[in-house]
Amino acid sequence: MSKAFTLIKEEQVSELNSTAKLYVHKRTGARLLSIINDDENKVFGINFRTTPKDSTGVAHILEHSVLGGSEKYPVKEPFVELLKGSLATYINANTFPDKTCYPIASPNLQDFYNLIDVYMDAVLHPLITEQTLMQEGWHFEINDPAEPLTYKGVVFNEMKGAYSSPEGVLETRIIESLFPKHIYSVDSGGDPRNIPDLTYADFKAFWENYYHPSNSFIFFYGNDDPDARLKLMEGYLKSYKRKKVKSTVKPAKPFKRAKKVEYSYDAGSDTDIESKNYLVVNWALPETTDPILNFSLRILGSILIGTPASPLKKALLDSGLGEDLAGLGLETELRHLIFSTGLKGTRARHAKKIERLIIDTLEALVRDGIDPDMITASVNTAEFRLRENNTGSFPRGIALMRRVLTTWIHDDEDPFKLLGFEATLNEIKARLAADPRYFERLIKTHLLENPHRTTLRLKPDPELARRLEEEESARLTKIRESLDGKQIAEMVKNTKNLKLMQETPNAPEAVATLPVLKLKDLEKENKSIPIEVTQLQDTQVLYHDLFTNGIVYLDLGFDLHAMPQEYLPLTEIFARALLEMGTETEDYVKLSQRIGKSTGGIYGDSLSTTAYGSKENVSKLFIRGKATMNQSTEMLNILKDILLTTKFDNRERLKQIVLEEKSGVESGLVPGGHIFANRRVRAQFGGSGWVNDQMSGIGYLFALRELAKDIDKKWPSVLKKLETMRDALINNRSLICNVTLDAANWAAFKPRLENFIFALPDKEVTLKPFDIKASPEKEGLTIPAQVNYVGKAANLYDLGYEFDGSADVITGYLRMAYLWEKIRVLGGAYGGFCVFDENSGVFSFLSYRDPNLDTTLENYDNAAGYLKNLDPNLFNDNELTKAIIAAIGDLDTYQLPDAKGYTSMMRHLTGKTDAMLQKKRDEILSTNGEDFISFGEVLEKAAKSEAVAVIGSQAAIEGSKAGLKVTKVL
CATH class of the missing domain: 3.30.830.10 (Metalloenzyme, LuxS/M16 peptidase-like)
Structure with a gap:
């Protein structure tokens, strides 16, 4: 064991078939939780407690930015380079109201170590320049002195999309309403109205303050060498000394009495808004630290609103006062648990009725008792889920990390308490046996007698988007009027320099610094699933x-x-x-x-x-x-x-x-x-x-x-x-x-x-084919949103293309190279994708939270030229190797047993044999430059397709030069 770490606590977690060890790094105080088991889908995460003071989105923008180049890996976006050529089952970063997480997962040990190395250098030694903030956060965009100023930036546009979603606004406002004058009262993701207030000095200072090992919580999970984990981390941490970081999240001050609050959301141009209100009642509950209370409240949440039979859900829906439940349900990832429920699709005049119905229903449950069958069902469901530990395609280790962080990030001395569940469940069952009204008492104590409550109405406002646009325009006009010619020229220069930086390829020697697997590291034989x-x-x-x-x-x-x-x-x-x-x-x-x-x-x-x-x-x-x-x-x-x-x-x-x-x-x-x-x-x-x-x-x-x-x-x-x-x-x-x-x-x-x-019935059956004719058209589907989602497609088989496994390599490369640069980096959208369905032959381009429309369609059409004119050197260095590795990673994606069984069934239904899958794998491994050119040629034909579907703002769709047929959706 490494002498650099002190073992604080060790525990066998039999429910997870794991050993958990908690360490502290002697020099820095960094905490490290090591979970050792036989899961090949290994997980690493470095997490920092981050407590922003405002809604400029600094934590979120920094989360994007540190993965944009580091001292050891001085490329523009190591994150993208990793995605281009990794067997990872998860690569991402996440911003929460009180923490920022950098998790990765991979079943391949060398790939796992490569990812850790890039992530550790990214968070500890990032190259966060002013241009980084401009690209990932916000900047003034002006290409010519005669143009008006506009705002651009990836997070700026991402959060414009988030604030276009009523549910996204509701979630933010619920937490804000329950925790005024608290860290949770600001939007760590960033409010588009506040993001342009973020200065580079504050941006850099946030990293300097919070991204220090003394403020870190490091997590390992899986079947890699547990001693190697400590040695690896010591290599990254040894040059640091302990630093006092003020990042504590204090418990919220309880309310003396319940509050009522109102907020608005963008309802677009819809005039039929009377029945589009949201009404939710929200409670701040105790802290997450008591595992018995924590799990009991999770079960109570399921009892109340988790199923169609749940009494509170049933009462709300049976009332006819709304269309569906609204609210957070039981929120478990903050320092305090939150319970929140209500209705959406309601009328303003029904607000008091809905609030009264929620309280009356809870009082009736306490008075008359909860149906014992409902309790038994909810306890069984909770126990089944814990024992099955089925997280789908999401790595189990990351799900556990997030569960542990709810207490660990707040300096709980026993972060293991939410890992195991046998003793906790047994205690809950014992309490229930001793007191059949156990859950009724929880309702009385934590809901009915709890004044830390808000009743929140989110009301539709058809004028909100216009007002926000006018405010933004007025703000930009005022800024422009305050500038002299020299300052405007400087802004034009900054815009051009940013675009130059964005368009300039990484130096080959910089790209070469990134650790990459070799083709010899890949499995040559396809993994079959028994059937x-x-x-x-x-x-x-x-x-x-x-x-x-x-x-x-x-x-x-x-x-x-x-x-x-x-x-x-x-x-x-x-x-x-x-x-x-x-x-x-x-x-x-x-x-x-x-x-x-x-x-x-x-x-x-x-x-x-x-x-x-x-x-x-x-x-x-x-x-x-x-x-x-x-x-x-x-x-x-x-x-x-x-x-x-x-x-x-x-x-x-x-x-x-x-x-x-x-x-x-x-x-x-x-x-x-x-x-x-x-x-x-x-x-x-x-x-x-x-x-x-x-x-x-x-x-x-x-x-x-x-x-x-x-x-x-x-x-x-x-x-x-x-x-x-x-x-x-x-x-x-x-x-x-x-x-x-x-x-x-x-x-x-x-x-x-x-x-x-x-x-079951046994009778003659006639299966008739569906009579569906292809009908390509340019559709514009309007919704109240400040961003767009732009799709264009073509059937490549109809254009003469014959499937080859190289298509997986090429589409992956196109997505992470060309579309990332054109749609996200230069265009400011949150994402750009392409998807090829090898069964039907339909290939589609897509964008996500995109401020553009016509430019995006133009970029799609230019993808063919990009592939046809790729630098021949691409196929002589590791770019092609990375693209092949990523395609194999997608092919061999980690699956739990139920997913394997379903995948095998899908292969059977669509006629894909093991021999066909092996042929595809061989074609992926032998992909070459000619394949890219051939695919580019078929995409050249696809550019002529009339099949377009855009979901977005009415102004953008009606103002498009694409000639879209406009249909109102919302």
Whole structure:
């Protein structure tokens, strides 16, 4: 063990099969938490407690900036260079109200060490110049003395996008309302109105103050050498001495009485704003440090609003006073826990009713008691999630790091307390057994008798965007009028110098300093996933023999081609109705509780893709469930009941589901506009793209609005459609079952599954192809936003391209080189992407939180020339190697067992064999310069495509020279 560190505490965390060791670095006081286990997806993070004093976004801008070049790696953006050529499963940085985190994850040891080296030099020795602040934060943009001044900057535009989202504004205002005159009352991400107040001196001083090892919290997780971790860190920390950093986040001063606050959000040009208010009630709760109270409040949050059966959620939605829940729910990542709930899609005059309803419901629960089945279901759900430890594609280690930081960052002497959960859960169960009113008492103490509460109304303001634009314009005009000719000339010079810096390639010798894997470090053979294709009754069953720690993962796929094409927009509603409407023997509350008590969750998931090498459309509705083996029979019983006996005749309940879905899609348009733009532009090519837009995109939103009206006016017709869908879909002849489980447990589960299949209808089935014609057009879809999401697409197969694995290398390089520079660095957008669907042949360009529109489309069209004219030296140095490595990393992305089983099923459904996957891998590894040129030639044809979809501001869309057909979405 390194002598540079003192071991403070060591503990076996049996629930995670891990050993946790807490150290302090003797010279600096840096804290280091080392978690040792057999997870190959290794994680490292260096975290700093950062406490900004204002809303200039200094913490956020600095988070971007330190990854923009360092002393050891003096390239413009080492972060991008890493993304170009790493096997990493996660590379990013995150700004929170009280901390800034720099986590990475990789299953490859050398890659892991390379990433650590770049990140440590970035945070401790960044080259943060004035131009760094100009690019990542904000600057005055003026290209000619006759032009007006404008603001530009990546974070400036990112936060304009964030402030265009009502949910984003609501989250910020909730925390601000609960913690006035506290660090949490400022926006660490940055308010666009305040970002231009940030000076370079303050920017640099923030780094000098907070980015010191004495203020750091270092985290390791995984199967790398634990002694090497300490030696590695000593190498970075040994030149530093202990420094006193004033960064403590003090506990909030409790309110003496509850408060009411109002804020506004940008409602765009919509005149129908009466029912677009938000009303939420929010509580500041105790600190996160007590694990029993922490986990108890998490369970209480689930009891109150976590499921359709939750009494507070049900009361709010049944009231008809709003469309869907709003608020933070239970926020767990600050020093204080927060509970927040209410309604969106409400009327201003209903504010008092909603507030009263929340309080009355909580009082009734304390007075009359919580349904014991609801408590049992919530405790079981919490326990299942903790034991399963399934974080999806997000690395487990980073999820644990964030959980630990909630107490550790505030100098808690025992950061292990939130790692384990057995003792905590056992204590909660013991308290509940001794006092069946345990959770009722928590409601009384921490909600009803807690005056640290705010009632917040977020009101729509159709004039807000105009006022903000006028304020910004007036501010810029005033600044310009205060400048003399010499000062304006200096600004023009600064703008040009910044662009020159942005456009000047990194020096080859600087790029060469970055650590890069070699091709010999890559696996040459494709990783196969076990699959056994069998038949039970008339149903095809796919089985994957994988270790799942005794959990059964079951996917039931129903073929959507068995139903009429016009019912596609009802797919998600049908899936939710199965799980949230109740059956012949149980109402939806009891059904929801039963699911919570007896499974790890059951949910619906639609899929539409193209079979590889054909135009055949694969579209299915999946009902996905998971349970422990001893609960697996009950899971199958629940699935049988919902598939065969769901009652669709509760008009009000279905209306709630539809309004929740509609509200969810509308809320997702600003934070996820690029996703919706991608679905919309791909829909123009027919096939699976059109189906996906109908089931989860803009087409789905339009259909939901019509469906809400039809429920009111044509209820018998809606009911008949749902019955028709059940009759068409629930049939074991068109069903596919996908099971992921180890062999010993499969032997026990297989006969249970066969009995389940036998109970399903067995009848003739006719699968009809969807009749969808391609119809490329230039669409402009307007929403109230200060930024745009710009998509353009073409079908490369229709243009003569034949797929080659090199496409993965080229699109990855195009994304991280050309699009990053043109769309983000020069254009000021938060992101630029390109996506190629090798199944359908559709290739799309996309931008995210983009201040531009026409310029972005022009940049897309120029991508072909970029590829065709690449410097031949590219293919003689490590640029090509990096691009190949990144493509292999995407191919070999780390997956948990359930994801592996699902991936294997997808390959089966689309006709991708192991031999085909190996051929693709070989083509990736042998990619050369000719491949880039060939791809550039097909993109040259793609530039002529008329398929464009832009989601953005009305002014930008109507002012575009692209000739967009304008449709109002919000």
